[in-house]
Structure formats: C-alpha cells, structure tokens
Amino acid sequence: MKKLAVLFILLIFATAYAEDYVAVNSMDGRDVLSGVFYANVKGEPVDFMPLPGDTGIFADQVGSGHNILLIQSTTPVSSFVQNALKSNNNTVDVYTSTDAGATNLYLANLSGAQSFIIVGSAYSDSALSVLPYAKYTHSYVILADQTNINQVVPIVAGKNITIYGLVDSQVTAALAPYNPQIIGTGADQYQDNIAMNSLYMNESGAKTAILSDGSFIEQSMATSGDPIILIGSLVPQPTYNFIRQEVQSGNLDQVLLIGNGLVSPAYDMHGRILAALQAEGSNATFGVIVKFAQVVPSSGTGVLSLGTFPLPAYTPSLNVSGIAYDNGMVMASINNTGDGAAWYTTEIRVRVDGTDFKVFPANGTSLLSTGQQVVVEYPINLSSVTQGNVTALVLVEYGVSNDSLDSYLSVEEPLTTINYVDTSNVSVQLAKYDSDNQQVLVTLRNDGSAPAYVDSTIGLVIGGQMTNVTGAGTLTVNPSSLAVEDFPLQLSSADLAADSNVSVFLNYGGRPNFLLKYAMFTVPLVAQASNPLMPLVLPAIIVVVLLMVIYYLFIRKPQKNEKKETAAVKDTRKK
Amino acid sequence: MKYKPVLLIIGLLIVVAGIVMAAMTGVSVTAGTQSRWAGGATGNIITQAGNITNVNISGTVLTSKWADFYGNVSGTIVLSNGSISGSGVVYSWTYNTSGSAKGVCLTENSSWISSSAPVAATGANIDTVYGFTGTDADSGMNTYNTSSCSFVMDSGTINSCGNVTLKGNSTFNDCVIGNGGNTANNYGNLAFCTPINATGKNYINSSYNYEVMVPIQPPGTSGTYYFYAELS
Numbered sequence: 001m002k003k004l005a006v007l008f009i010l011l012i013f014a015t016a017y018a019e020d021y022v023a024v025n026s027m028d029g030r031d032v033l034s035g036v037f038y039a040n041v042k043g044e045p046v047d048f049m050p051l052p053g054d055t056g057i058f059a060d061q062v063g064s065g066h067n068i069l070l071i072q073s074t075t076p077v078s079s080f081v082q083n084a085l086k087s088n089n090n091t092v093d094v095y096t097s098t099d100a101g102a103t104n105l106y107l108a109n110l111s112g113a114q115s116f117i118i119v120g121s122a123y124s125d126s127a128l129s130v131l132p133y134a135k136y137t138h139s140y141v142i143l144a145d146q147t148n149i150n151q152v153v154p155i156v157a158g159k160n161i162t163i164y165g166l167v168d169s170q171v172t173a174a175l176a177p178y179n180p181q182i183i184g185t186g187a188d189q190y191q192d193n194i195a196m197n198s199l200y201m202n203e204s205g206a207k208t209a210i211l212s213d214g215s216f217i218e219q220s221m222a223t224s225g226d227p228i229i230l231i232g233s234l235v236p237q238p239t240y241n242f243i244r245q246e247v248q249s250g251n252l253d254q255v256l257l258i259g260n261g262l263v264s265p266a267y268d269m270h271g272r273i274l275a276a277l278q279a280e281g282s283n284a285t286f287g288v289i290v291k292f293a294q295v296v297p298s299s300g301t302g303v304l305s306l307g308t309f310p311l312p313a314y315t316p317s318l319n320v321s322g323i324a325y326d327n328g329m330v331m332a333s334i335n336n337t338g339d340g341a342a343w344y345t346t347e348i349r350v351r352v353d354g355t356d357f358k359v360f361p362a363n364g365t366s367l368l369s370t371g372q373q374v375v376v377e378y379p380i381n382l383s384s385v386t387q388g389n390v391t392a393l394v395l396v397e398y399g400v401s402n403d404s405l406d407s408y409l410s411v412e413e414p415l416t417t418i419n420y421v422d423t424s425n426v427s428v429q430l431a432k433y434d435s436d437n438q439q440v441l442v443t444l445r446n447d448g449s450a451p452a453y454v455d456s457t458i459g460l461v462i463g464g465q466m467t468n469v470t471g472a473g474t475l476t477v478n479p480s481s482l483a484v485e486d487f488p489l490q491l492s493s494a495d496l497a498a499d500s501n502v503s504v505f506l507n508y509g510g511r512p513n514f515l516l517k518y519a520m521f522t523v524p525l526v527a528q529a530s531n532p533l534m535p536l537v538l539p540a541i542i543v544v545v546l547l548m549v550i551y552y553l554f555i556r557k558p559q560k561n562e563k564k565e566t567a568a569v570k571d572t573r574k575k
Numbered sequence: 576m577k578y579k580p581v582l583l584i585i586g587l588l589i590v591v592a593g594i595v596m597a598a599m600t601g602v603s604v605t606a607g608t609q610s611r612w613a614g615g616a617t618g619n620i621i622t623q624a625g626n627i628t629n630v631n632i633s634g635t636v637l638t639s640k641w642a643d644f645y646g647n648v649s650g651t652i653v654l655s656n657g658s659i660s661g662s663g664v665v666y667s668w669t670y671n672t673s674g675s676a677k678g679v680c681l682t683e684n685s686s687w688i689s690s691s692a693p694v695a696a697t698g699a700n701i702d703t704v705y706g707f708t709g710t711d712a713d714s715g716m717n718t719y720n721t722s723s724c725s726f727v728m729d730s731g732t733i734n735s736c737g738n739v740t741l742k743g744n745s746t747f748n749d750c751v752i753g754n755g756g757n758t759a760n761n762y763g764n765l766a767f768c769t770p771i772n773a774t775g776k777n778y779i780n781s782s783y784n785y786e787v788m789v790p791i792q793p794p795g796t797s798g799t800y801y802f803y804a805e806l807s
Contacts (some may be wrong), residue, residue, distance in 0.1 A: 063797035180640040207691045224686030253691050253730050287729030289687055297642055297791050305800070343738055 024048040026073030030100035040135040050307035059084035113140035113159035122340030124311035125214035132436035176462040195450040254287035316342035322513030331377035333513040344398035378523035424452035446477035457502035645786035684763030687752040692730035696753035697737040724750035743778030
C-alpha cells in the first residue's frame with residue numbers, strides 16, 4: 001500500500017508537466033533565465049517571449065504539436081501567449097510565477113538536477129557566464145543570496161555544487177560543508193568569466209564563443225552551448241589575452257556577436273590579435289561573425305530584429321550616510337544599499353572655504369556586503385583653522401569588479417565639531433546552534449545607557465575551513481537589553497566538533513551611522529540538541545486523525561445503525 | 576555636465592531590401608514586408624460550337640520552396656562623445672563595405688552552423704535536409720545546381736560548394752555550406768551565403784551588397800532564418 005502511495009505521488013510529479021518544450025513569458029529576467037536553466041537540464045527546447053516581442057511571431061517560432069510548459073509571470077510580456085500557442089495546435093500547461101526567486105527554486109526541484117551551480121542573485125552576467133557550462137554538465141543554476149540560502153541548502157545538499165563568482169558570504173558559508181567546486185574569486189567579473197570559459201572550453205572542446213556585454217539574452221546564448229565571453233565597450237586586457245591565447249593554440253576558431261552593439265571592440269580586437277600573431281610568425285586566425293537579423297517565413301512578415309530579452313547589469317548602490325568630525329577624527333560612514341556586494345575605495349578632502357586643507361587619498365579597494373556599513377576615519381588637527389567654512393568632501397568610487405570601479409558618488413557636508421560620548425557597551429552573552437532551524441544564534445547585551453547599533457560577524461570552522469559569516473544587517477540593542485542575531489547555517493557534527501568555540505566580531509556604536517567601536521569575543525558554541533520527539537509529532541498527528549476517521553466511519557456509524565434497528569424493533573413490538 | 580571621453584566607434588549598419596535590419600543598439604529597426612508574386616490573371620476563352628481554336632498553354636507558378644533576401648552592408652567610423660549620430664559626432668568616415676565584411680549567410684541555426692570551420696554542401700544536401708523531391712523542377716539539385724563556388728571565410732576557403740547564379744539582373748552567386756550533418760529536418764546544418772559585393776545589383780537591377788536565395792521548410796512547419804555577416 002505504502003509503495004503504491006509513493007508510486008502514485010511520483011506519478012503525479014512525473015506527469016505534472018509532461019512537456020517537450022519550455023516557453024517563458026515574463027517581464028522578470030530571472031523567470032527567463034530559470035526557464036532556460038530548467039529546459040537545458042531536461043534537454044528540451046526553450047524559447048522566451050522577447051522584449052519587445054510579437055505574440056504571433058513568437059508562437060510561429062515555437063511551432064505546433066508540442067506539449068509546452070509555459071512559465072508565465074503575473075506580469076507577462078504579453079497576455080495572449082497562451083492562446084496563441086494553443087491556436088498553433090499545442091497543449092499548454094501554465095506555471096504561474098508570482099515570485100521569480102521562488103520560481104528559480106521551484107524549477108530547481110522540478111528539474112531533477114543532480115548538479116547545481118550557485119551564482120549571486122544580483123548578477124545576471126554571472127548567470128550568463130555559467131549558462132553554457134550548466135547546459136554541458138546538465139546543472140541547474142540557482143540564483144542565491146543571504147535571504148534564500150536556507151531554502152537553497154536542502155535542494156543542493158548531497159549533490160554536486162559549484163559556486164561561481166561573487167556571492168554573499170552567507171551563501172559560501174552555508175554551502176561549505178558540501179565541498180563545493182569554486183570557480184572565480186568574485187573580485188573581477190571578467191577574470192571570473194575567463195576562469196569559467198577556460199574550464200568549459202577545455203572540457204567541451206567548443207571552438208566558437210559568443211561575445212557579450214551581459215546586458216541581454218538571445219536564443220543562441222540560451223541554447224547553443226557556445227561559451228559566453230564577457231566584454232564591454234572595450235575589451236578588458238585579461239579577456240584580450242585569453243582570446244589571443246585560445247586563438248594561438250587553435251582552441252578558438254570564431255567569435256559570434258549578437259547584434260551590432262559590440263562590433264567596434266570586437267573588430268578592433270580581431271585586428272590587434274591577428275597583427276600580433278603575425279608578428280610572432282603565427283598563421284593562426286579566427287573569424288568574427290555578426291548575427292544581425294531574423295525572419296520567420298511562416299509569419300509572412302518582413303525581416304525582424306533579433307529576439308532579445310534585456311538583462312540589465314547589476315548596478316551597485318552605495319551611499320554616504322554621515323560625515324562628522326569627532327574627537328580629532330574626520331569620519332564618513334558608507335552603506336551598501338544595493339542587492340549585492342560592491343568593491344569601493346574612498347577619498348576624503350577636508351576643505352576650508354572650498355580650498356583643500358587636507359586630502360586623505362584613496363588607499364586600495366575593499367568589499368562591502370549588501371546591507372553592511374563601514375566607517376572610514378582619519379585623524380586631523382583643525383586647531384589651526386580659526387575661521388572659515390570647514391567642510392568634508394567624501395568621494396567614493398565603487399563597482400562590482402575590483403579592477404573596474406565604474407560608479408562614483410560625492411557628498412560634501414559641513415564638518416561641524418561633535419563632542420559625542422559614545423556610551424554604548426555591547427558584549428556577547430551566548431552563542432548556540434539550533435539544529436532544528438539550522439542557525440547559529442548569538443545573544444548580544446548592551447550595558448550602555450543608550451541604544452547601541454551592532455554589525456556582527458562570526459568566525460567558525462565549516463567544512464574544515466575557517467569561515468567568516470556576516471549578519472544580515474545592523475541590529476539595534478536597547479540599553480540594558482538583550483538581542484539575538486541569527487546566522488542561517490547548516491553545521492555538520494564534524495563542524496560542531498571543530499567549533500567548540502566561536503569568534504564573534506562586533507562593530508558597534510551609539511549612532512547608527514558611526515559604528516566606531518570594535519570588540520571581539522570568543523564564546524562557547526552551545527549545540528542545542530534537536531528535540532528527539534520532533535520527527536514524531538507530524539506522524540502522531542496523522543495517526544490521531546486517521547484513528548478519529550476510522551472511529552467515525554466504522555465504530556460510531558454502526559452504533560447509530562444499531563440504535564435505529566433497536567428503535568425499529570421496539571416499534572414493531574408496540575404494533 | 577560630465578563629458579565622456581572621446582571614443583572611436585565603428586558601427587556596422589546592415590540594410591535589407593528597404594528594410595533596416597536588426598541593429599541591436601544605436602540603430603533603429605523597421606520591419607518591412609516581403610514582396611511576393613501575386614500570380615497572373617486567369618485566362619479564359621469564349622468559344623462557340625464550330626470554331627477551331629488553337630490554345631498554346633504555358634504557365635508560371637510561384638515556387639513554394641524558395642525565398643529571396645537582399646540588402647546592404649554599410650558602416651561608419653565616427654569620432655564622438657559616445658553618440659553614433661547627431662551633434663555628439665565630431666567627424667565620421669564611410670567604411671569600406673567590401674573590405675569590412677566577407678560575406679552574408681542565412682541559416683536556420685540560431686547560433687551559426689558550426690563550432691569549427693564549415694564545409695561544402697550541395698543541392699542534393701538541400702533536398703535531403705528540406706525534404707524536397709530531387710526530380711522536382713525547383714528542387715535543391717535543380718537550383719543550387721553547380722559546385723563551382725569557393726566561399727571565403729576567416730576560418731578558410733570552402734571550395735566546391737553547391738551554388739546558384741541568380742537570374743533577372745542579379746549579379747550574385749549564392750553558395751551553400753554546412754557542418755556536414757546533412758540529415759532530414761536538421762535545417763540548422765546548412766547556411767546559404769554570398770560574398771559581399773560593393774557594386775552588386777539585385778534581381779530588379781537595384782544596387783545592393785548581397786542577395787541570397789534560401790529554401791523554405793514545408794508548409795505546416797515553422798522555421799526562423801538568421802542573418803550572419805563575417806567581418807574581415
């Protein structure tokens with residue numbers, strides 16, 4: 001009976017979407033990518049409604065006689081796609097996507113993949129970079145970040161896992177126990193892309209590559225399996241070197257451009273590489289092919305632009321939330337308000353009546369996680385300034401690549417003297433691991449007389465490696481109060497054995513924009529034993545319900561019948 | 576105002592038969608229509624008993640197997656602040672069309688036909704792939720009916736390709752190349768190409784840089800042709 005029930009459930013799942021074609025109709029690029037990832041794992045053709053797009057042409061391109069799984073968002077590109085596909089003699093099952101992040105995970109499960117590639121959810125160029133390798137290895141690509149990693153872990157646990165490029169530290173930490181393959185460092189999107197393509201081209205032998213700036217997806221990028229090499233309006237030097245090396249060694253015959261947008265840098269690169277190779281006496285060569293239009297004869301239309309869907313590059317977002325002069329220090333607080341980590345560097349100019357008084361130049365780059373804050377401070381003596389308007393100009397350059405800080409912001413504010421006495425005093429009371437909910441809970445105490453604002457990071461051994469995990473954001477701890485910071489983590493028994501103590505690093509202060517105090521505590525990590533009765537609760541409830549049903553159907557009802565029969569006998573006797 | 580550095584931009588603009596083609600960025604795209612022969616008016620002869628009438632029968636039917644595309648490949652080099660037209664352009668030069676691109680190819684393969692150097696294909700291969708009957712007057716064998724084409728690509732010259740010399744006033748010869756997988760219904764294994772000709776004429780004697788005749792999938796099936804150009 002049990003086997004039959006299991007078989008029945010499997011059958012339901014197996015036939016839930018017995019598709020032979022996947023189509024996507026969504027304004028959310030994550031739905032488009034997820035549909036492509038899913039189809040590539042299943043080895044099925046896939047097409048997506050381009051933006052802008054024409055429903056009739058899309059339906060004609062899909063063709064007829066298919067069993068189609070249509071992944072359709074609640075904000076579709078067109079409301080007529082389902083009917084258009086049906087009109088072309090297709091059967092259509094619709095999966096309605098209300099949340100593209102959830103859809104990515106749902107399709108991960110549905111795909112049955114045994115191999116997963118994890119990329120940062122904010123970076124569409126990461127998703128494009130791994131797309132061909134994912135197709136080649138039948139891997140599903142999960143868009144992960146600190147907010148969904150708890151849902152990701154159960155999906156990928158025990159399977160092949162690859163982490164690509166820049167991801168949240170919580171993602172790295174949560175997956176560390178499963179010994180993931182790591183591709184790229186996250187420091188530079190182009191270097192990571194080269195690392196990916198080097199591996200893929202070596203394994204697959206692919207000799208045609210697509211050049212892309214990562215700003216859109218087109219059919220050939222979705223399904224061809226050709227490696228996707230990222231370039232911009234200029235070809236980055238590491239990418240140029242990689243392509244030249246691959247051409248010279250006979251591993252790359254041609255590159256494909258989708259549209260005219262990158263003709264200029266590709267044409268320039270082509271000439272430079274051929275000239276350089278010829279100068280070295282090499283006759284190696286390669287072609288640059290531009291795909292520039294399409295026509296669908298069955299639609300009876302003219303020549304059309306290529307069907308693309310925009311995938312805007314992630315734009316990091318930092319802001320300067322405060323500038324102050326406090327106890328002989330000029331300081332600026334910088335917050336990451338974007339959805340992904342960003343590299344940044346800061347320069348501070350202290351000015352008197354608009355003229356530089358002291359310049360603190362940029363000094364190297366650092367990575368700031370999403371939701372995190374950093375305070376940059378320098379000592380300065382302003383006693384010689386007897387008059388004038390004293391200001392501080394804070395310049396921040398930032399970007400998603402360490403080598404390419406292509407965004408900047410500048411804020412200038414009066415540098416008023418503050419004699420602020422920070423009375424916050426935060427300590428760590430307790431750290432424990434909740435195995436039921438798979439999280440480390442750190443209890444913080446504020447012994448100060450005013451609220452304290454705390455950014456916390458824990459350091460512990462995961463999968464044999466020391467790993468730092470940053471909290472989700474700034475936690476407020478009221479005076480003489482406790483607050484708990486949770487770090488979603490799955491620790492194995494081996495991890496717990498290695499983590500008898502956990503290091504807790506605190507940046508805190510009495511002002512939310514200036515977390516100037518730093519403390520480090522090492523406390524025992526208490527493993528909160530899982531309640532052994534918990535796994536029995538649900539079965540117990542089911543058993544009770546079943547017993548009630550059995551009681552009602554087979555015991556109580558016959559009693560009623562017996563009563564009725566007894567009453568009938570009495571009536572007969574009376575008569 | 577923040578001034579962008581002056582950039583050197585090479586833009587490749589490809590125009591087809593009164594239709595501005597799919598330039599993805601910086602170039603507008605306007606879809607046009609395909610022209611199609613409407614067929615001749617039906618003839619009729621009024622006759623009466625006793626008349627002897629000589630009727631010579633000849634006819635021309637529109638092929639259901641082939642379509643034709645023609646257009647221009649042009650480019651401009653601009654010195655600009657990032658714009659490709661308008662007041663942002665300091666100076667522009669006309670680009671040498673014949674020197675900038677080797678040829679134009681049409682294929683149903685969304686990602687080019689081959690991951691390595693393409694090989695020659697023939698009219699018979701077209702019949703196999705597209706399901707045409709070889710003895711039909713408008714079959715592949717009877718259209719791409721010689722093998723004298725040498726099509727030059729950066730990956731090498733492809734010799735002995737099946738080719739067709741277009742009629743009317745056209746100055747173009749089209750070649751068929753492929754990836755060697757000439758099996759039925761695998762339409763993406765073939766490409767139909769012609770060298771860019773800066774002084775070319777299409778079938779109605781208009782100046783165009785390319786004209787390509789391609790087979791069409793049988794009625795009831797769908798297909799998409801993609802346009803490719805190789806830069807030299």
